[in-house]
Amino acid sequence: MIPxxxxxxxxxxxxxxxxxxxxxxxxxxxxxxxxxMSNIISSQVPVHQRFGGVVPEIASRKHVELxxxxxxxxxxxxxITFRDIDAVAVTYGPxxxxxxxxxxxxxxxxxxxxxxxxxxxxxxECHIYANFLINPPELPVxxxxxxxxxxxxxxxxxxxxxxxxxxTRDDAAGEAxxxxxxxxxxxxxxxxxxxxxxxxxxxxxxxFPRAYLESDSFDFSFSGLKSSVLNxxxxxxxxxxxxxxxxxxxxxxxxxxDVLTDKTVAAAVKYGVSTxxxxxxxxxxxxxxxxxxRRAEPFGISVRYPKPVFCTDNAAMVACxxxxxxxxxxxxxxxLNAVPGLKLGADTY
Amino acid sequence: xxxxxxxxxxRVAGAxxxxxxxxxxxxxxxxxxxxxxxIIPMIRQVMDDAGLKPEDLGGIxxxxxxxxFTGLRIGMAVAKTMGQVLGIPVVGVSTLKALAWNVYxxxxxxxxxxxxxxxxxxxxxxxxxxxxxxxxxxxxxxxIEQLLDELSLNGEDVIFLGDGVPVYKDAIVGRLGSRxxxxxxxxxxxxxxxxxxxxxxxxQQGQTGDYTFLQPIYLRKSEAEITWEKKHGQ
Ligand SMILES: [Zn+2]
Numbered sequence: 001m002i003p004x005x006x007x008x009x010x011x012x013x014x015x016x017x018x019x020x021x022x023x024x025x026x027x028x029x030x031x032x033x034x035x036x037m038s039n040i041i042s043s044q045v046p047v048h049q050r051f052g053g054v055v056p057e058i059a060s061r062k063h064v065e066l067x068x069x070x071x072x073x074x075x076x077x078x079x080i081t082f083r084d085i086d087a088v089a090v091t092y093g094p095x096x097x098x099x100x101x102x103x104x105x106x107x108x109x110x111x112x113x114x115x116x117x118x119x120x121x122x123x124x125e126c127h128i129y130a131n132f133l134i135n136p137p138e139l140p141v142x143x144x145x146x147x148x149x150x151x152x153x154x155x156x157x158x159x160x161x162x163x164x165x166x167x168t169r170d171d172a173a174g175e176a177x178x179x180x181x182x183x184x185x186x187x188x189x190x191x192x193x194x195x196x197x198x199x200x201x202x203x204x205x206x207x208f209p210r211a212y213l214e215s216d217s218f219d220f221s222f223s224g225l226k227s228s229v230l231n232x233x234x235x236x237x238x239x240x241x242x243x244x245x246x247x248x249x250x251x252x253x254x255x256x257x258d259v260l261t262d263k264t265v266a267a268a269v270k271y272g273v274s275t276x277x278x279x280x281x282x283x284x285x286x287x288x289x290x291x292x293x294r295r296a297e298p299f300g301i302s303v304r305y306p307k308p309v310f311c312t313d314n315a316a317m318v319a320c321x322x323x324x325x326x327x328x329x330x331x332x333x334x335x336l337n338a339v340p341g342l343k344l345g346a347d348t349y
Numbered sequence: 350x351x352x353x354x355x356x357x358x359x360r361v362a363g364a365x366x367x368x369x370x371x372x373x374x375x376x377x378x379x380x381x382x383x384x385x386x387x388i389i390p391m392i393r394q395v396m397d398d399a400g401l402k403p404e405d406l407g408g409i410x411x412x413x414x415x416x417x418f419t420g421l422r423i424g425m426a427v428a429k430t431m432g433q434v435l436g437i438p439v440v441g442v443s444t445l446k447a448l449a450w451n452v453y454x455x456x457x458x459x460x461x462x463x464x465x466x467x468x469x470x471x472x473x474x475x476x477x478x479x480x481x482x483x484x485x486x487x488x489x490x491x492x493i494e495q496l497l498d499e500l501s502l503n504g505e506d507v508i509f510l511g512d513g514v515p516v517y518k519d520a521i522v523g524r525l526g527s528r529x530x531x532x533x534x535x536x537x538x539x540x541x542x543x544x545x546x547x548x549x550x551x552x553q554q555g556q557t558g559d560y561t562f563l564q565p566i567y568l569r570k571s572e573a574e575i576t577w578e579k580k581h582g583q
Binding site: 050051055057058060061063064065067068069071072082097098101102104105106108109110112113114334335336337338 | 383385386387388389390392393403418419422423425426427428429430431433434435560561564565567571572573574577
């Protein structure tokens with residue numbers, strides 16, 4: 001499967017990454033997992049806005065419309081041709097199955113036509129590896145993955161070795177942000193809107209509950225908090241009270257951030273790591289970044305997170321994660337399928 | 350010139366290589382594996398059987414719809430990406446036309462019906478012309494009764510083919526009686542060989558085959574759009 005020129009002519013390993021797991025169509029070219037030669041992201045957010053969330057069928061249709069021009073742009077921006085690529089990488093789960101299939105089909109067509117190795121990646125793994133772009137951290141680390149679909153605490157001992165130490169038992173953190181933003185009438189996507197509003201509000205204005213679950217648990221729960229916000233809004237409405245949206249956003253975000261940071265720092269201490277990584281869409285949240293740094297500092301633990309553009313779904317992180325699999329020679333067969341419920345560390349090939 | 354035919358529009362997957370006036374190799378799979386798992390290995394196989402490398406291809410033809418939304422996208426993403434890498438034309442062939450091609454030159458009317466669920470079929474009515482299939486109506490998603498109304502207008506025989514036939518067999522035979530001719534097993538599904546042959550014709554007739562503008566023809570909006578438009582009175 002490995003083309004002859006690998007590791008011989010070119011000193012760097014150039015990987016083309018493809019990402020279509022949700023509502024961003026993205027292709028990127030990354031050398032050696034850290035030098036980003038291009039990272040093209042075509043966002044469908046405006047397309048889904050009128051529906052108040054991502055519509056899977058529409059997302060899939062958009063992906064197939066956009067994928068080839070996005071690939072073209074990623075090569076042009078990188079200043080390379082198809083012949084300069086050493087491997088093709090693609091997210092094959094978790095995500096929307098119809099959306100994933102577009103990227104997987106395109107990636108396999110590339111791998112077959114160019115006789116290149118194919119690398120299939122877990123979307124969560126890719127979010128984690130967004131932290132390895134540009135300046136890779138030393139392992140082991142504890143990583144908090146927070147997005148619309150995930151709230152996972154993961155211990156990463158070495159490359160490719162993941163131990164899930166905690167996860168949400170109901171809503172993902174990002175999901176709670178989206179739902180609360182919707183009931184507050186802020187719009188979609190909710191995370192950035194609440195974050196912006198929270199910066200101007202008082203986090204102590206409303207005392208929302210913090211669900212810590214059992215004392216030794218690293219799991220999360222956000223559905224109670226979400227209900228509390230709903231109750232608070234309903235009561236205010238019944239009494240005819242005007243609510244301060246900034247205070248409400250700050251108080252809600254404060255409650256989410258408190259639980260996330262407490263558990264993440266505790267996990268980092270328990271596992272004896274000196275670095276915490278933040279990953280996923282909610283890793284762009286400024287309140288979360290600031291608070292996690294502040295609380296980890298006294299323990300001598302550093303906190304790292306990707307630039308906002310690498311927190312959202314993008315293919316640079318796919319190409320980066322793929323580089324470490326390339327080094328381990330973990331290649332996928334051309335029968336690779338999309339796996340919508342793929343678990344981290346449970347590859348299907 | 351050699352052309353690769355790809356079909357993943359319905360429950361079957363197909364790949365074929367045609368060129369120099371013949372069908373060189375073909376595979377057809379109707380199994381429980383998904384198109385995503387099947388199609389690239391099938392393409393590799395028919396290319397190997399034909400003794401060709403991807404660079405030897407002069408064009409690609411793919412069933413462009415109607416059909417299963419997901420299936421259409423798999424075929425389209427594969428065809429367009431291969432065309433992009435190889436810098437060769439890619440043409441979309443109507444799934445209905447590919448089906449009708451199975452019985453081209455038969456007398457009477459040819460009516461492919463694909464099960465579109467929600468009590469509808471994706472269909473078109475063809476007649477074999479001197480130079481190819483002539484469309485008697487526009488391809489559309491419609492209720493089986495509406496289609497049968499259309500076909501009752503004249504007294505010709507009608508050949509029915511496609512995965513909608515077993516679903517609506519009673520309605521079809523009930524209305525048209527002995528005028529309804531149902532396809533045999535081997536011509537009930539699209540064939541990649543037919544897709545390749547029809548694609549070749551289109552390219553020879555001057556179709557540019559620009560992959561950038563090629564998209565699946567779904568013949569139906571997404572459920573979310575239909576609901577939204579109803580709600581907002583459009
Ligand atoms: Zn994501």
